[in-house]
Amino acid sequence: MKYVCVDCQQQYVSFRYECTCHGMLDIRHDFSEIDGDFLKDRFNSRLSERMGPYASGVWRYKELIFPEVDESHIVSKYEGNTGLYQHESIARYAGVRNVWLKAQSENPSGSFKDNGMTVALTHGKSLGYTRFTCSSTGNTSSSLAMYAALAQAHSYVFVPNKNISLNKVLQTLAFGAHIFSFDGTYDDGITFLEQHSEELGLYICNSINPFRIEGQKSIVYEIAHMLNWNLPEWIVVPGGALSNVSALGKGLSDLYTLGFIDKLPRVVVVQAEGTSPFYNMIVNNSPQLEAELEPYTVASALNIGNPPSWRKAKRTLEETNGIAIAVTDEEILNAKAIIDASGIGCEPASAATIAGVKKLVAQYVIDKDESIACILTGNMLKDTDVLRNYHLERQMPYSNSLIHAELSVATVFEAMRK
Template identity: 35%
Template sequence: MASSCLSFNASVSPNHDLFRRHPSSPLLRYRPVLVSCTSPADGNNTTTPIETITKPRRTENTIRDDARLQRSTAANPFSARYVPFNAPPGSSEQYSLDEIVYRSRSGGLLDVEHDMEALKRFDGAYWRDLFDSRVGKSTWPYGSGVWSKKEWVLPEIDDDDIVSAFEGNSNLFWAERFGKKFLGMNDLWVKHCGISHTGSFKDLGMTVLVSQVNRLRKMKRPVVGVGCASTGDTSAALSAYCASAGIPSIVFLPANKISMAQLVQPIANGAFVLSIDTDFDGCMKLIREITAELPIYLANSLNSLRLEGQKTAAIEILQQFDWQVPDWVIVPGGNLGNIYAFYKGFKMCQELGLVDRIPRMVCAQAANANPLYLHYKSGWKDFKPMTASTTFASAIQIGDPVSIDRAVYALKKCDGIVEEATEEELMDAMAQADSTGMFICPHTGVALTALFKLRNRGVIAPTDRTFYNKLSSKV
């Protein structure tokens, strides 16, 4: 039986068994490695050494050119679409990803749904080996931590349409001294999502959204630019990726509520920057009105495409620990898309057989902007938005989060917890972390405060493998 591994970015003998491929197998454009492959027909794993012939790379080619040369004409068996978030069984409402739509017919959120049956034709070992084989490579577009999982992100996009700065693949930091000294923990880890092109985890989602916009513009869809409301990090990521693709961008920022570093980035990248005398929620209301009336594509996490990129950080955590599942993952929460994105990444890995369980998750909020925390403490009764007060954790200073329904769904599914941090608590946590060799942002201080509280209550055990997410490299 022929293997389901297909073609790779190398010169391989044309008579090799790999070229007698199953007609429905997915395209793997990659360098030669030893991989464990599963035949769709028999489900048996075999390790297939790949015969290679040294072929010098043409120096005038770019990595995009090399990807084009290795492109297969085989049909892509994977697909994705928009569906209403948490739709009831039997719902037939769906939209192509090439449609410009942000809400369901009932006004609810949308989600990107993948053809899981097509993905399940290949077992967990297959996907683990595939993703592992792409780490540390410069092959386009798989050098990106996001696009190395392309089949799970935007499977139908052409590689030429992808706009990437090889984001993702962020490192882990073992917080050895901090964990032992302040928490009595020996297995505490930091996921440095902020070590990225523009300095925050927002790059993970923006590469996906801007790539899809690039595709839509090439299809002559009515998109003249991309816009967002922001507390700083989203605008920096949007402006950088749009500038890379030559796409106009417009950002609405709350006046006097973001850092100078966050303000300089979109201006330097040529975005049209508007400082509005309101808070983030006011900026969000304005950009939603504008994108509803003008051919400007909405880039906030109301648009579920962003979450497809952000979920890859969860997959990376599993990958970096040889697909072992941690006990806890702590994520700061403002607009609340990221907690759902992490859940979605973990859940896909479980459903597709890469792991057998998912971790418990904690969403940490600043006490001055804590609508999710109050909702959690009420027993998930009627959600009430609030007017957020000023907090040092300005990027999560949001009182009416767009993704509240997504966050509640994720936390219920993973038996999650919500905690809060006062201004004094988050600053104390920052100081303690910094004293042991870290240099963290206030939002990470919020996550650490949640960790302190859960350790003190005995919810998190000293031996639990725990991750907290450092979402920005800016202070």
Template identity: 40%
Template sequence: MYHLECIECDQKYTKSEVIYTCKCGGLLDVIYDYSAIELDVEKLRTEAPSVWKYRALLPIEANPVTIHEGGTPLYRCDRLADKIGIKELYIKHEGLNPSGSFKDRGMTVGVSKGIELGMKTLACASTGNTSASLSTYGAKAGLPVIVLLPEGKVALGKVAQALIHGAKVLSIRGNFDEAVVLVRRLCDEEQIYLLNSINPYRLEGQKTIGHEIIDQLGLNVPDRVIVPVGNAGNVAAIYKGFKEFMKLGITQSVPKMTGIQTEGACPVTKAFKKGAEDIIPEKNPETIATAIRIGNPVNAKKALRAIYESGGNSEAVSDEELVQAQKDLAQLEGIGVEPASATSVAGLKKLVEAGIIGRDETVVCVTTGHLLKDPEEVINISAEPITVDANIEAVRKAVFSK
């Protein structure tokens, strides 16, 4: 009941083909026969939260490789909303997935599909979270994993995850975009299954973020959903999740999709502000947010289409703005996220102040990775612990000093 289809030329491919992009070079999407899909909404809402409660909308027929991903909390954040000056704000914290990022949603589907296709080895290029997630799911599936990382550009917490789960980790003397070119060639020539987000099945898992938001809001649709943008898959994927619920008659509208990048790596934002349908790649992206330090995001066209079609927006924030947002999330709401995740909140603040987002809107910000993904950054931006002697007088003096 599904097939692959090019978003550029409409060329169709069967579900049994190992293919990532169309022969014309266009991106592929998974197309379903929605008339054949039935969802019992009341039953759906009573099921335990997980990616696989939406199985009727996922392209996997066999038993999936799963470690209970999905079902992440949607926090109502009134103190942060007051500070930003907005009526109603929610944080969808994807950092509470098993490996600590939203990537697990894509990997449970992508790795399961790889097994269905008979693939024996898995691979990816990564800025960190993809490698951590693929290594985790590869270990669960009992399949070897190869990871290409840009040398010196990945947070150690993510490298540690790939290593402990047994992946073969290669540190490339180049940036992420160069690593992507290399891993694609390796996979094509050696019959290894590629699990970067250019793989259309990855995004099918990630679209369940949209499904879950609607479930968690009692089938109500927020005015806007704001997402950090790195390789640009999430904006398009989450939007697809919202569109599917509307096609099935569960909801009557979709949110405005808004993508946030950093000023040092913002090809999607630049394209949006020009009204362009595609990006001009950036050769040397640089930002403290290592997870989205990407100059040539492969899903840019899909993301831009989602933004335009939904009436959304794209903006870039400075490293200083995202660090402040990261602190605000932690200190006002108790939510610890890695730097890239905080761009959604920093972007919200910037767009509210610019009058682009209305103060009466209901907004969901997606935070994509856990604080402990990048502890070095936290140490660098925070005050050092106060060292005192081991006696009560010294402790009391330090506690009450200004």
């Protein structure tokens, strides 16, 4: 295993968060001796596991993620193993015939962050760390706090004091984290940790940590495995810190190199218009990302103006002939209402995927007969303020209001008739 700089290609043999040029690092595994068919059989056999590390939808693929780690260090809560759903009303709303939704919202802490966090905590534990940290708008912090608690370790979380979901902060507190609420943005928290984590004795669990990406790439492994190694023509993912699209690209590259798949799907990154620096860079064909200093979107998980993983995300789009798109908050909330009413449910950031598909179909970029997989990143209860505002306080296109009525058969019949 080697650590390779995304920018200058400098290689390292020992762990570090960034290159001397300040570029992000990739973990490179040597797959030259791997027998793909043998691994497929091994992965299939692990589907019957109910206890132990290989019951996890991440550690099932250990040989492709962190083959060197001893099982005794693994910190797992049977993450992964999330549902892959289809629903007629969602497909009809998006304007397509065949759309899959990968519900990472079903993870133990309620978001896709668990796929990466189990590997980051495991690596930190293997190095002897007992104090773990992150900067977060919510999902990363709650995932970190949960895994640290499982490992009987301490978590120290840095959370901006505005434009975040209180539900996620409360979940993080309940898991026992020490939370520092600060003036500033997610990006300010990352900068602080990059500068001071070593002197504080803290192991960073944000996406600047390449082991986070190794864990998150298991999401596309699972999709491919569930579809018998036949991926859809498109994979759509929301873009905040951009770790998910970075991991998606790395996982796709692994599967293609090993011969598990014979073609790469096109990847779509969807951002919210109020915080879309990556989209702006792509559509303007700019060589560098220009940070947004005051990002805002109702989809709090996307509220990141200077995403650290933009270079890796850009590489994913280049390798898959992918695209980026931005959608409005109203488009996100309406798509969320459709996903929620289907019985699947998601947090606002997740719904950006279906909003993006709908927009791309209308622009004739995606054909209605093409197959698509959308990554739903978080649980619908991650942000109940959005639910209350959409359904109870505003008149939105798909609001589902309370029925105020006296308790009588006649009144109920009349309401049912309407």
